[in-house]
Amino acid sequence: MKHRREAGGADDENAQGLSQIQQITVVRDDRLRLGSQRAFTLIELLVVIAILAILASLLLPALGRAKGAALSTDCRNNLRTLALATQMYLGDFNAYPPTAGMGIMGFGEQYGWLMEDDWKMTLVPFIGVRDDRFADRADTMRVLRCPQVVANADGKRGQGQYALNASGTTKFKDPANLGLGGYADGSGGRIVPTPESRVVSPASLIAVGDIQPGLTMGSMFWTSGHFDVASSDPALWPGTSHHGAANLTFADGHVESARQTNWIAATDTARRRWNNDHEPHPETWERE
Numbered sequence: 001m002k003h004r005r006e007a008g009g010a011d012d013e014n015a016q017g018l019s020q021i022q023q024i025t026v027v028r029d030d031r032l033r034l035g036s037q038r039a040f041t042l043i044e045l046l047v048v049i050a051i052l053a054i055l056a057s058l059l060l061p062a063l064g065r066a067k068g069a070a071l072s073t074d075c076r077n078n079l080r081t082l083a084l085a086t087q088m089y090l091g092d093f094n095a096y097p098p099t100a101g102m103g104i105m106g107f108g109e110q111y112g113w114l115m116e117d118d119w120k121m122t123l124v125p126f127i128g129v130r131d132d133r134f135a136d137r138a139d140t141m142r143v144l145r146c147p148q149v150v151a152n153a154d155g156k157r158g159q160g161q162y163a164l165n166a167s168g169t170t171k172f173k174d175p176a177n178l179g180l181g182g183y184a185d186g187s188g189g190r191i192v193p194t195p196e197s198r199v200v201s202p203a204s205l206i207a208v209g210d211i212q213p214g215l216t217m218g219s220m221f222w223t224s225g226h227f228d229v230a231s232s233d234p235a236l237w238p239g240t241s242h243h244g245a246a247n248l249t250f251a252d253g254h255v256e257s258a259r260q261t262n263w264i265a266a267t268d269t270a271r272r273r274w275n276n277d278h279e280p281h282p283e284t285w286e287r288e
Contacts, residue, residue: 071146071147071148071242072148072242072243072247072257074142074147075146075147075148075160075210075242075247076247076255076257078142078143078144078145078146078147078162079162079208079209079247079248079249079255080249080253080255081127081143082123082127082143082144082162082208082249083207083208083249083250083251083252083253083254083255084126084253085123085126085127086123086126086207086208086251087253088126089122089123089126090196093193094195094196094197095182095193095194095195095196096180096181096182096193096194096196097119097122097123097164097181097193098118098119098122098181098182098191098192098193098194099117099118099119099164099166099181099182099191099225099226100118100173100184100189100191101118101166101172101173101225101226102117102118103115103116103117103118103120103121103225104116105217105220105222107220108141111141112141112158112159113158113159113220114141114144114145114159114161115145115161115222115223115225117163117164117225117226118225119164119166119181119225120144120162120225124144127143127144141159144162145159145160145161145162146159146160146161146162146210146241146247147159147160148160148241148242150213150239150241151213152212152213152214152215152216152221154216154221156213156216156219156220156221158213158220158221160210160211160213160239160241161210161211161213161223161225162208162209162210162211163208163209163210163211163223163224163225163226163227164179164180164181164207164208164225164226164227165179165180165181165205165206165207165208165226165227165274166179166180166181166182166225166226166227167179167181167183167226167228168274168275168276168281168284169229169230169271169274169275169280169281169284169285170230170281170284171228171287172226172228173191176281176284177192177194177198177276178274178275178276178277178281178284179194179226179274179275179276180194180199180205180207180251180276181194181226182194194276198276198277199251199276200276200277200278201278202250202251202252203250203251203252203254204250204272204273204278205250205251205273205274205275205276205278206227206248206249206250206251206263206273206274207248207249207250207251208248208249209227209238209246209247209248209249210238210239210241210242210246210247210248211223211224211227211235211236211237211238211239211246212234212235212236212237212238212239212240212260213235213239214235215235223235224236227274229263229264229271229274230271230284230285230286230287231287232287237260237263237264238260238263238264239260240259240260242257244259244260245257245258245259245260246258246259246260246263248263266285267280268280268282271285
């Protein structure tokens with residue numbers, strides 16, 4: 001009994017001793033693990049945030065450019081549709097749609113607003129859309145205006161609008177009839193349409209495109225339905241909505257994009273593209 005007690009006691013003591021060593025080892029291992037899982041310092045967190053901010057600053061402009069490019073593509077497609085509608089109109093009337101500068105502002109809660117210029121209304125049946133309550137219809141809004149949101153000098157924002165090269169480098173409705181919108185013959189304001197045969201070079205004659213937003217009207221702005229590149233009023237010039245450029249379609253249906261300064265340049269090369277006889281007519285550049 002004594003031997004067994006001693007042996008047992010020895011065994012118990014050895015077992016107890018081993019157990020303590022194991023416990024000590026486990027405690028040390030836990031401390032090592034906790035030490036390897038330390039938290040980020042404030043400086044490290046600030047460095048990470050700064051890196052993310054730099055990456056975001058590099059990415060956002062690229063996303064903005066991609067979105068702008070997509071809207072510009074939609075705009076060019078709209079202009080091609082208007083060009084096709086014009087060709088269909090020419091097939092029926094052998095003349096371009098005239099404009100007296102008449103129009104109202106159409107507004108739809110869902111789709112925003114649109115300048116309902118008379119030449120646009122003339123082309124509506126040839127676009128394949130209806131003109132009843134058209135300001136509330138997505139198809140007409142999609143074709144008859146630019147999808148890009150723009151702002152005028154007062155900061156009023158709205159959808160970009162299209163204008164017609166109605167009079168070339170002359171004043172609107174001038175008897176010289178250098179554009180596509182016709183001219184006033186003096187008898188009660190009647191507009192004589194521009195015949196198709198008058199256009200010397202359709203591939204070189206500007207027809208329709210983006211125009212600058214104009215004067216503030218309430219919460220929105222008025223936009224001209226026709227260009228006047230020789231005017232001193234910027235609201236009659238091609239716009240800058242597509243990263244400083246404007247999309248313009250030509251009488252043959254193709255579309256070009258260029259900065260505003262290129263479209264309005266007072267040079268023979270630039271100005272002859274506005275006149276249906278493909279001549280620069282410098283005598284029309286000076287305005288009172």
